[in-house]
Amino acid sequence: MSKTTKTLCWALAIVLTLAVAAYQHAGSRTQAQKVEFTLNGTAYSVSLPHSLDTGSEGMKLHINDLPPEARICCLFEPCFGEAAAWDTLYARKNESGTFIIPFSTHHTTEKINYYISIASFGETVFVTDKPLTLHFKNSVPIWLLIPHLLLMLAALLFSSLSGILAFIKQASFYRYAKWALWYLLGGGLVLGSLVQKISFGHSWADWPLEQGFTNNKTLVIVLFWIAAVWMNRKLKKRYIWAVFAAVVMLAVYAIPHSITDYT
Numbered sequence: 206m207s208k209t210t211k212t213l214c215w216a217l218a219i220v221l222t223l224a225v226a227a228y229q230h231a232g233s234r235t236q237a238q239k240v241e242f243t244l245n246g247t248a249y250s251v252s253l254p255h256s257l258d259t260g261s262e263g264m265k266l267h268i269n270d271l272p273p274e275a276r277i278c279c280l281f282e283p284c285f286g287e288a289a290a291w292d293t294l295y296a297r298k299n300e301s302g303t304f305i306i307p308f309s310t311h312h313t314t315e316k317i318n319y320y321i322s323i324a325s326f327g328e329t330v331f332v333t334d335k336p337l338t339l340h341f342k343n344s345v346p347i348w349l350l351i352p353h354l355l356l357m358l359a360a361l362l363f364s365s366l367s368g369i370l371a372f373i374k375q376a377s378f379y380r381y382a383k384w385a386l387w388y389l390l391g392g393g394l395v396l397g398s399l400v401q402k403i404s405f406g407h408s409w410a411d412w413p414l415e416q417g418f419t420n421n422k423t424l425v426i427v428l429f430w431i432a433a434v435w436m437n438r439k440l441k442k443r444y445i446w447a448v449f450a451a452v453v454m455l456a457v458y459a460i461p462h463s464i465t466d467y468t
Contacts (some may be wrong), residue, residue, distance in 0.1 A: 208374050214373075218366035225458045226358060238323040242332040244275070244325055253337055258344040263307040264295065265466045272325045279306045286336060309339075309384060329433045334367035342404045346426025353400050360385050361458055364430070368451020371444040379434075382450075393423040408463045429453045 230236070237252040249269050266277065277296035296304040318336040322329055363385040370378035433446040 206377070210373075214366060214369045214375075216361055217369055220357065221253035221365045221455065222362045225361065225455055226376070228459055238337065240332050242323070242330055244323055244330050245272075245328055251321070251332060253333070255338060256340045256342055257308060259341050260344060262307045264306040264339070266303075266306070266321070266379050268304065268323075273325055275325035277304050277306070277321045279319055280322065281317040281339070284318055299440065305429050308339075316404075343406075345400050345403050349396065349399060349403070353396040355391055356388050356396060360388035360392055361454065363388060364426075364454045368448050368454075371447035371451070374442075374444055376441050378444065378447050379437050382434050382437065382447050386427070386434050387424070388411070389430060394427065398421055422460060426450075426454045426457055 209443045211419050237254045239250060240250045241248060241250045242251070247270075249268055249271065251266055253266075254264060256355055257264055266276075277297070281294070282291045293313045294308070308322045317339050319339055320336050321332045322332075323332065363381045365395070367378045367381035367385055370381065429450040433450040436443045436446045
């Protein structure tokens with residue numbers, strides 16, 4: 206394989222990795238949702254969160270130039286269990302001008318549906334037409350989160366590179382296939398389980414124990430790469446296995462972590 210071909214393979218693998226990672230991040234339901242609303246003829250915007258650390262002081266809302274007499278209210282109900290009346294919490298304003306809704310009695314794995322309403326000069330508006338979902342979780346220490354993310358990105362990179370090399374029938378694909386598998390095992394099954402244990406109190410929340418989705422995605426990718434490495438352990442010419450495993454990994458990575466609710 207020429208140096209130019211090798212460079213192009215690496216470049217394509219890097220582009221695929223960054224593109225899929227960016228797509229997954231942008232499509233994640235854990236990202237705050239920016240909404241716009243009008244109150245007393247004035248347009249405002251606010252970012253509404255989909256997740257909240259259990260140890261935080263509450264949900265923080267940044268709304269610039271809101272009238273001092275405006276009152277912000279959060280109406281919420283549990284996502285699971287029997288239907289209950291909607292509860293109400295009023296926001297307080299801290300010294301920096303940020304509105305804080307003091308959620309303090311909720312626990313890890315709990316979810317609520319909520320609306321935000323704002324009243325000023327006799328007018329009351331709901332900033333969204335439909336309720337949003339808020340998931341309470343524990344904060345993951347940075348020393349664990351960063352290695353987890355880096356290993357998963359490395360796994361995606363070497364998976365893509367292995368698939369590209371296998372597609373053009375280069376024997377070197379097998380080396381990167383093994384690296385992809387090892388990074389998946391370390392970053393996904395080991396560190397990923399630790400991250401989930403700290404965040405939600407469970408190391409494994411998917412099949413066969415529960416009906417989640419994140420662990421299942423990792424398990425599917427690992428099984429495909431185990432098959433690809435195993436099938437090429439001697440001849441290293443069964444390229445289709447690595448190509449298929451790489452395609453599956455790209456497709457699974459494009460699915461946001463929180464596409465289904467954890468119950």
